[in-house]
Amino acid sequence: MAGVGYASNPEFTAEGRPVSDFLSPDRVVIGASDPETARLVEELHQGVDGEVVVMDIPSAEMAKMASNALLATKISFINEIASICEATGADVGNVARAVGLDHRLGPHFLQAGIGWGGSCFPKDSEALKQLASNTGYHPQLLSAVIEVNNLQKRRAISKVKDLLGTLEGATVALLGLTFKPGTDDMREATSAVLAARLLAESAAVRCWDPLARPEAVEPWASTTRCESVLETVTGADAAILVTEWPQLREVPWEEARGLMRRPVLYDGRNLLEPATMRDLGFRYLSVGRP
Template sequence: MNITVVGTGYVGLVTGVALAEVGHDVTCVEVDVHKAAVLKQGISPIYEPGLQEMMKSNMQQGKLSFTSEHRNAYRHTDVVIIAVGTPQREDGSANLDYLEMACRDVALSIEADVIVVVKSTVPIGTNDQMEEKVRVWTEYQVEFVSNPEFLREGSAIHDTFHSDRIVIGAKTDEAGHKIEEMYEPFQLPVFHTDRRSAELIKYASNAFLATKISFINEIATLCEKLEADVSDVAKGMGLDRRIGTAFLQAGIGYGGSCFPKDTEALVQIAGNVTYDFLLLKSVIEVNNKQRHLLVKKAEERFGLLAGKKIALLGLSFKPNTDDMREAASIVIAEQLVAAGASVFAYDPVATEAAKAVLPAEVEYASLEETLVNADAAMIVTEWPHIKGLSFSFYKEWMKEAILFDGRNCYSVEAAAEAGVEYYSVGRPAVTQENRLPL
């Protein structure tokens, strides 16, 4: 098929590259001329393992191209996939301006009937609304199909080829089967439904996963008060197949482009039909509270943080991405700077992105320079090589090895044996009093 993908963010770029990889001819539209120029050079503007290599390969084979001339890209295509951003407004609702602009451009450019696939996360009923608008702008038949994405940043390529399901929400069987045909080379389970249900599946899935994270973080708080270990509690829970182990890792909360935005949006969507989504409001409240946990623990340990050198290890919202959207490091850095601490930060790929959103007072350095003579280290993102650091490494570089682990990267027992102070989430603390002698 000839496929046009609108938008080259995480979803659009990964989708376009993957569809080219399985044999389709794909044109990706990027209205930002400078970004399009970078893409044409085979350079990915986002950090995603394996993406740039696959992108270059398909460009060399002539199956993948990029353009900022959107009108030409829409004229001779079988399917248009829209994957533009739907950023959050101040009231929590989704901003659909970019989506509507893309739909209008498609309608004014096409020279034949076309199927428009909406991969952007949109409020329920959006596909119906866009289809109505497009009828005013073109004489050709344009049928909208809802096809939500379920990619995880940092493993988006793997998720595309090994997804649990492909959800297709269509008004007619013909359109639904056409999109199933597009995905046939992936050999993945396909679930057909109506458009509104497909739109809600995306929100409901993310909201449920966010709920699991906030739930286990509440259990972690309870564990600390009851002298229990949340790691064991989560493992014991996860052995029940009805519950499972996924998303039961206690920590300092979720971030990124999906969970925060989608949970807020679903609360807003419920409010629009006069339903008060109390459970999801609590999930959001718990997550916001969790981001303050490490600084709270540090203040309990040191008292005043003014004049202390604090090392932040990891800045992106999760490993294997440079995405800083809703990252816990933002809140932590702001609190530390406000408390008068000297903040040094290290991240293997997100430093440039972090500079745009962290306080100007934060200094960036290598791992060793970040830790040297630090009064405390806070583990914010569980990058594999950070998890692989030995306690002796911290003892070598820090003033005194005092760790606040927001991702439970290390063993409590190993920390005690190494003679370091270690404060994690929902597990017993290794303090000055109970650590083993050096």
């Protein structure tokens, strides 16, 4: 239509801090059908403190997906390194710290854990993979990034099962449900995968989160929602720390151990100190730490 322009202006805001990320972005990406449309979109961002990058529309849309895919890649990479650390006796925390001091790499998104979720990383990684596949190109690295992330969740269940001997009839506490702290967002949350796999193994699942309110759908309809961490772990054979809520650092863990039927704790976010937890009597496992 004559006189009508089209623009793609992807957002790069992180959940939990959208206003600050919008007002002080790393960059403002504008893809436009013509220079005048690009100029009008740029004018809308007056007062926003960030470099403006103007490009064609396909490149702007690709920049959004590629950014999230690269962040997901960094997480999957350090999680794969964590698995190798477990096999060799290395400490992924020390490794990540040393790697992150390289100015070419940086420390961001090098925290080993139980896997990524949320509304952006899974969606954009899968969309980019599908987009590539539609053109006849097989994105090998991106496929591996997604598979490593899926494997992290399976490994968590396998480790708990190995410690307990069987999950059938066991009670497992999930500590934290949201895909990250500071939000109530349950989209593509790791906790849902863990709950579903535990239930499939005939375990009883108890769960706690300070903000999340899971809907009465599976797998949550088959779990027990608790109001406190201590209530959640009472009678549990194992607990899995899923979301790194700061409240979990303040839990009276010695009391929690006494309430559990078996003091097995899998720290999926490396939030707690291994030596401290073992001194308290826990059979404590974390990700990539000896």
